[in-house]
Amino acid sequence: MSAAPIPYGRSTQKAPATPEVHILWITAGLSCDGDTVSITAATQPSIEDVLLGAIPGLPKVHLHNPVLAYEVGDDFMKHWYEAEKGRLEPFVLVIEGSIPNEKIKKEGYWAALGTNPTSGQPITTCEWIDRLAPKATAVVACGTCATYGGIHAMQGNPTGCMGLADYLGWNWKSKAGLPIVNVPGCPVQPDNFMETLLYLLYQLAGLAPMIPLDDQLRPKWLFGFTVHEGCDRAGYYEQGDFAEDYNSEKCLVKIGCWGPVVNCNVPKRGWMAGIGGCPNVGGICIGCTMPGFPDKFMPFMDEPPGARISAGTIGVYGTAIRSLRAITNHTVNKEPKWRHPGRKLTTGYHPQAF
Numbered sequence: 001m002s003a004a005p006i007p008y009g010r011s012t013q014k015a016p017a018t019p020e021v022h023i024l025w026i027t028a029g030l031s032c033d034g035d036t037v038s039i040t041a042a043t044q045p046s047i048e049d050v051l052l053g054a055i056p057g058l059p060k061v062h063l064h065n066p067v068l069a070y071e072v073g074d075d076f077m078k079h080w081y082e083a084e085k086g087r088l089e090p091f092v093l094v095i096e097g098s099i100p101n102e103k104i105k106k107e108g109y110w111a112a113l114g115t116n117p118t119s120g121q122p123i124t125t126c127e128w129i130d131r132l133a134p135k136a137t138a139v140v141a142c143g144t145c146a147t148y149g150g151i152h153a154m155q156g157n158p159t160g161c162m163g164l165a166d167y168l169g170w171n172w173k174s175k176a177g178l179p180i181v182n183v184p185g186c187p188v189q190p191d192n193f194m195e196t197l198l199y200l201l202y203q204l205a206g207l208a209p210m211i212p213l214d215d216q217l218r219p220k221w222l223f224g225f226t227v228h229e230g231c232d233r234a235g236y237y238e239q240g241d242f243a244e245d246y247n248s249e250k251c252l253v254k255i256g257c258w259g260p261v262v263n264c265n266v267p268k269r270g271w272m273a274g275i276g277g278c279p280n281v282g283g284i285c286i287g288c289t290m291p292g293f294p295d296k297f298m299p300f301m302d303e304p305p306g307a308r309i310s311a312g313t314i315g316v317y318g319t320a321i322r323s324l325r326a327i328t329n330h331t332v333n334k335e336p337k338w339r340h341p342g343r344k345l346t347t348g349y350h351p352q353a354f
Helices: 034-041 047-051 074-086 125-133 144-148 164-166 190-204 234-238 307-334
Strands: 021-026 061-064 089-098 112-117 121-125 138-142 181-183
Touching: 021 074, 021 125, 021 190, 034 190, 047 061, 047 164, 047 190, 061 074, 074 112, 074 125, 089 121, 089 144, 089 181, 112 125, 121 125, 125 138, 138 144, 138 164, 138 190, 144 164, 181 190, 234 307
Parallel strands: 021 061, 021 089, 089 138, 138 181
Antiparallel strands: 112 121
16 A cells, blocks of 8 residues: 655655854954954845855854954853864865964964963964864965965065965865865955855855866966956946046056956956945055965056056057047037927938838
């Protein structure tokens, strides 16, 4: 005798409970905490929406960030020790700030978080990464300092600091098989980071495929295009029409903008609520999302070397195009001659007899 059919919408088994996800956010790299401050302005999604469960399909999320936390001391640090012991599963490790080289000095430390209860000595940021990264489901570098070293890693720095992928290895994978996810920016564009975090949370919930990253471990959909391709001023470049000072609405390449070669979506996306974006509001692009920043983009206010050739070439072409377009513009700014109040129809219409 066959079993009775199961009514629609019911099951003989209980659905597995959605696991709670913890985000352990280290701000104890060499940093200004600007990336944490930046993400508080995110709206797509906002940090509040993620933490309060306002987004369908997400697990319950707990954030442990020393800048945003209301706990202090041992009440805050207990989550880190629990994660180290494997009692905080699953968790995402977020690193903010560049990673100093603790091996190049005889004494002291460059950066630390919390205190070793046995020795009474600070626990270095590097030690926390060594302890937690192998146990994390995903590891994210937030901001250019954490992704590629940033300002602190420029030539002449005394700390020997580097980005997270330099420290762990560019081919490093989490226990879930995820590579390091780099979301650069100085600071990080708020929605870029929160959108990436949202993607990873959906991936942990089984609702998204493997996150697509470029060869610098950046999300492809965010960093697959250049500043120039999304810039409000790009049309001026095409016409060889360049600004000579910062009081102009024209292309800023000749006064130091690196937009044509920098992977960043800020002019397209804006900064807050779609508003802003460096060149859109009169600021040159200095390449802060790039692995070569800042050394390869200095001095910031000078015309980039390649721009002298490209701008000179486009100047010849653009001048001709501008002249031709001016003729066409003059033509299309005049109405057709048959639009008049006279008694004779001059539109070319000829009635047909039926």
